[in-house]
Amino acid sequence: MTVRPHLLLTPGPTPLHPAAREALGGESLGHMDPEVFALNGEIQADLRTLYGAPDGTFTALLAGTGSLGMEAGFANLAEPGDEVLIGVNGSFGARMAEMAARHGAHVRTVTAAPGEPLSPAAFADALAGGDVRLVAVVHGETSTGVLNPLPEIAEAVRGSGALLSVDAVTTAGMQPFDMAGLGADYVYTGSQKCLSAPPGVAPIAVSGRALARHAARRTPTALWYADFAGLRDYWEGHSYHHTVPVGLHFALHAALRAALDEGLPQRQVRAAEVGRGVLAALEPLGFSPFVPDPAQRLPTVLALRLPPGLDDAATRAALRARSVSVAGGMGPTAGQIWRLGLMGEGARPALYHRFLTELEAVLG
Numbered sequence: 001m002t003v004r005p006h007l008l009l010t011p012g013p014t015p016l017h018p019a020a021r022e023a024l025g026g027e028s029l030g031h032m033d034p035e036v037f038a039l040n041g042e043i044q045a046d047l048r049t050l051y052g053a054p055d056g057t058f059t060a061l062l063a064g065t066g067s068l069g070m071e072a073g074f075a076n077l078a079e080p081g082d083e084v085l086i087g088v089n090g091s092f093g094a095r096m097a098e099m100a101a102r103h104g105a106h107v108r109t110v111t112a113a114p115g116e117p118l119s120p121a122a123f124a125d126a127l128a129g130g131d132v133r134l135v136a137v138v139h140g141e142t143s144t145g146v147l148n149p150l151p152e153i154a155e156a157v158r159g160s161g162a163l164l165s166v167d168a169v170t171t172a173g174m175q176p177f178d179m180a181g182l183g184a185d186y187v188y189t190g191s192q193k194c195l196s197a198p199p200g201v202a203p204i205a206v207s208g209r210a211l212a213r214h215a216a217r218r219t220p221t222a223l224w225y226a227d228f229a230g231l232r233d234y235w236e237g238h239s240y241h242h243t244v245p246v247g248l249h250f251a252l253h254a255a256l257r258a259a260l261d262e263g264l265p266q267r268q269v270r271a272a273e274v275g276r277g278v279l280a281a282l283e284p285l286g287f288s289p290f291v292p293d294p295a296q297r298l299p300t301v302l303a304l305r306l307p308p309g310l311d312d313a314a315t316r317a318a319l320r321a322r323s324v325s326v327a328g329g330m331g332p333t334a335g336q337i338w339r340l341g342l343m344g345e346g347a348r349p350a351l352y353h354r355f356l357t358e359l360e361a362v363l364g
């Protein structure tokens with residue numbers, strides 16, 4: 001089946017980086033091959049750079065998408081009955097609460113309305129006097145385009161004794177991430193977001209403190225497939241755990257190297273510049289930012305209210321017929337907003353020039 005050239009402007013997956021595309025076409029090797037272990041070692045080192053991870057951090061790829069990264073955190077770092085505090089201001093925060101509950105945690109939430117950031121003070125209040133084992137927060141809430149104030153939330157968590165898990169799915173790879181400075185214990189992303197690799201692997205980082213907490217569990221991790229102990233057997237001990245998707249490792253390796261070679265600060269500037277240009281071009285057409293305060297906007301996902309009278313589904317279908325994909329809202333924002341990806345290879349002016357031409361043709 002041949003797919004025509006496609007303008008993929010969703011907030012993930014993003015267009016493949018050319019180096020990842022090329023790597024996908026390479027020779028097949030087994031998951032226990034010494035060259036694959038060497039490749040994995042380079043990936044682990046590059047992930048430490050990607051996340052700004054301190055010494056003692058374990059990095060690896062999970063064989064699944066960002067949601068597996070999310071679930072692995074709760075499965076490994078919370079035990080049935082543990083108190084877990086979760087920030088919920090959109091669909092992905094809600095997904096975390098659902099997963100943590102399914103793993104038997106006693107879930108409490110800090111909430112904010114869709115389009116608004118979480119309050120660090122609310123985390124401090126919720127942590128006071130409690131026995132919270134794990135705090136989980138989404139850095140960039142993709143469903144609404146909100147950037148949560150992670151440094152301030154991390155500050156509220158530090159010293160509480162709780163581990164901090166950060167969903168960096170829409171941020172890591174498009175800006176410097178400071179796991180060490182934040183004191184974060186678990187961080188994950190998805191390969192198909194800011195790194196522009198194919199979907200299917202989730203890069204994770206686990207702090208030394210989180211590994212110690214995991215080693216002291218009273219109960220085995222219920223999610224065998226992503227048990228940190230089993231993952232370390234493979235990634236550090238080079239013994240078989242499961243058959244990792246070697247082709248995706250090659251593609252991720254190439255895309256991650258390309259991101260680090262370009263530079264994370266440079267990529268942050270690129271996303272911001274493209275985002276500003278797109279917004280300036282769309283505002284005269286009647287689109288307006290869903291998040292009013294620019295400081296609270298996620299730089300990698302531009303969430304826009306639709307112009308009055310614009311038919312969301314019909315307009316996106318007309319764009320799709322011209323081989324252009326953008327995302328609509330999720331949950332409460334369905335039908336009200338569009339979400340445009342500014343991650344990895346999606347944050348390119350040439351793509352958005354073509355998008356504007358196509359959109360103007362569709363709108364007549």
Ligand code: PLP
Nearest residue numbers: 065066067092140142167169190
């Ligand atoms: N977390 C966030 C913030 C996301 O945006 C997404 C996907 O869009 C996920 C988690 C889940 O990732 P995946 O769809 O790769 O499983």
